[in-house]
Amino acid sequence: MEVSLPMRIMSSLFLVGLVCFIIHLYRTILLRSQRMKRKLRMQGIKGPSPSFLYGNLSEMQEIQSRAMKAENHGDIVAHDYTSSIFPYFEHWRKQYGLIYTYSTGFRQHLYVNDPEMVKEMNLSLSLDFGKPTYMTKRLGPMLGNGIIRSNGHVWAQQRKIIAPEFFMDKAKGMVELMVESAQPLLRKWEQYIEALGGSQAEIRVDEDLRGLSADVIARACFGSSYLKGNEIFSKLRTLQTLITKQSILFGITSFGFFANKNHKMKKSLETEIDSLIWETVKEREKQCLDKRNTDKDLMQQLLEEALNNSNSSNSNFSPKRFIIDNCKNIYFAGHEATSTAATWCMMLLALYPDWQSRIREEVTQFCNDGLDANSLSNLKTALRLYPPGAFVSREALEQVQIGKITVPKGVCIWTLIPTLHRDPNLWGPDANEFRPERFADGVSKACKFAQAYIPFGVGTRLCVGRNFAMVELKVVLSLIVSQFTFSLSPNYQHSPAFRMIVEPEHGVQILIRKV
Template identity: 35%
Template sequence: MQMFNSYVMGIHWRVWVAVLPCTIAFFQLLRAFIRFFDFVWWTPKQHAVVAHKQGIRGPPNQVLLGNVMEIKRLRESVPDDLRAFRHDLTLQQLLPDNVLWTKLYGKIHLIWWGTDAHIVLTDMDMLKEVFSSKHMLSLGKPMLLTRFLQPVTGIGLVVANGETWSHERRVIGPAFHSDKLKGFVQTMVNLTLNMSESWVQTLSKHGEGEIEIEGSMNELTSDIIAHTQFGSSYKRGRIIFQLLEELKEFINKYGHLLIIPGVRYLPIPAFMRLRKMTTIVETSIQEIIMERRAAVKAGKKSSYGADLLGLMLSECERIGEDKKQPLLTMQQLVDECKTFFFAGHETTAQLLTWALLLLAHDLTWQERARTEILNFCKGKLPDFDSISRMKTVEMIIYETLRLFAPASSIVRSALCDMKIGDLYVKKGMCFWIPIAAIHLDPELWGGSVYEFNPGRFADGISKAAKHPMAFMPFAHGPRNCIGQNFALIEAKAVLAVLLTKFSFTPSPSYRHSPHLMITTRPKYGAPIIVKRVSSSQH
């Protein structure tokens, strides 16, 4: 009998050994299914109900992808060539989906990026609240945007949320104060002079010829950010830049798929290449950081340096000594370097490209800018003090940013249930703010909205439009672009050099087609007729 009982108990034990893993696996699968069901259907359904109850409608939502494929189709179907350098069709070129759905569903309407509900918002009073410090920690960036940008920016300041964002901003912010950026102006000027010399070599014996400006501005701004971010390690920074360019092209091609959770980890050649390039970029940046820290620790250098990386490391050390705040982790430093490398060159390159195109088509403003630069520089190279006084050049930059803001939209995600004005949103719902639509709104900018008129900024940004916050290329409030001072100083320095050495006129081969490829770019490049300006002409 005892043997029988032992036999039965043995059977029971073996059954439990067999059944228990299956039970655990079943509940894990059930949990995964419930999370997937919630992600794909239940939460989007609740968000749609909240929007519909408030009278907010939009195009039909496709499961998992939302309106992404329709947006992609609409943006690919716009005319390739406007045949004239005109700005009344720019919004149609960049955001045809916004133009169409605003007509169908009103200025406030609902669109879906993947499973995220985005309320399109252009009401300036509501936007004032969105950008206010009141919602500094309760509004952030959605996870889908993080998945989209992560290959080129990492999870840095651009996509960080809550206390993580607040801490990183406190640590990094001082590195971007104007007084810290003064020392970069000479580097910016010298690198622009080097590019000018290469242009002179390519021009004809008459000192005139066609130059593809976009490519030149990309190379110049990448050189500037490599020198100013990594200092003496700029050559390695250039290699990082080349890889980030490949990653950017990958996002342009496959970005609509990156919003699907886990897709980047599939064993598909394209995504395997993505993971490999990301690893190389991050490893290269880590090596630069570790070498810099090791040199200071060993006493080979007395400081981390005056470049952006050195300023960030110095600020980290200062906060570390305080012991009240945690240091940035290595991964956070790497992500910030990726963010500033990409954003610091890409956005300024497009700003300079469009500025030169606009000036080539408006010789009056080009000459006004040239005269101002010569008056302030008085035969010397531009420096921080002289470019700080160049109001005409500044107005031209602002008007360029209005007509062709590098980023066409801003996204904010509700990190908790909240109200904006009379609008109620649940946690996870987003606000989609179409910068291009606001910058080209006749109700805000008047009848001359489609004209290139830098003079509208003569009395400052807040008085340029009918609402003081209508100009938002760098966003507003606590979460505005931390690198805006750097970008404006760089753009001024480059224009101050180029406009005293060259004049610019339209090229017959230029095809005007503003196109959204992460940033606003000329789809077919930017060829311009460049002519040397002799000193005797001034």
């Protein structure tokens, strides 16, 4: 059967188009990736050999599989968990040192755990040094284009508005509110103990601390109690679970029915969360009009600043979008990350009861009249062994210089925080041990290289809420330790897991008693 001329022309055009598309992909993706790799290798940076299409993904999956089989969840709590959560990073670090390059598909990465390089990253003020776009795209439904995820001038504008609201003087001004939020939890634990005969009770603290942290954020920042914000927190938690089912680190895309179903669920949750937050904003706005003397909370301050920026700018700045996105950022960072940090602190104090006694004495000595902004300066907390954030991730949005290394545009940079926090060359041979006294005279005396302590990130993108988080941690832990003694339950299973942050996979169960 003879094919008509129009059909032959259409087939030819299709083939030409397909060839052009393949050439375009080859030039823009494959060749670009090879150029990045070549530029890094020419600077003496080594790394594992990649395969043609998948880079080092297959090797990473194989290393991860071996590590999972070798895991031993016994009674011993091993604080060095990087070899189980990120075994490929540790495997390559032992082979190639503190700086090496690897790839996932056609995406090129640079692993950096050299303290001098981390210091250079700290000093960089360039807006061309941002968050990896491929990774934050996955987090879009949860974080919008807020301060955690945005880059360039959009990020700079948001930081200018948000950062002043978390300065230390404002964080300390919320101590009374934090103490008030903690009282229901303290009473709840007392009632548990009384219900079991007044001796002791087993409590899963991660769930209770998550609720407390949510209440603090809701009341301190948005003028509402946890009950009012519970639906938002619950939906954000569900959305976090859906997102972490995908490999946000490597950008691997899943296909098929379940991937489509997952996408629809995320979009639906995103819409519901956005709507709930905006309803909360409008309700709070109405309350403030009815009560002119009401102290302004964070939400009001952000709304006013957003409106001012909108009026003074010719850009397409949207106050509504800014508020919703950054409320989600604050909910997540201030809620999940802070509660997880408090949970790990409780686990460590349960393991080392002598430190409970030391903190109790310190609270008694400096806080006789109750916790306040001044007494807090005498309480010391370290987030060295279990920082909620597992890594610092950056992307060279344009070619950037970090120390002696020229990083090509498009390369993603990774610094593994728990590895840096456990380096015996920096912290001494007892780097894996819980020794809070090492911080008695500050970080500079605790570590040979002060820039190696980065629980809140590095550089200009240092977490804006770190002051708020530290004040909350000190308040909560001081109140708990002053009223209770506790130890790890035999039911506790030590298994740190990465779910956007490093959290206890099976929770933290403790045996708690009244002082």
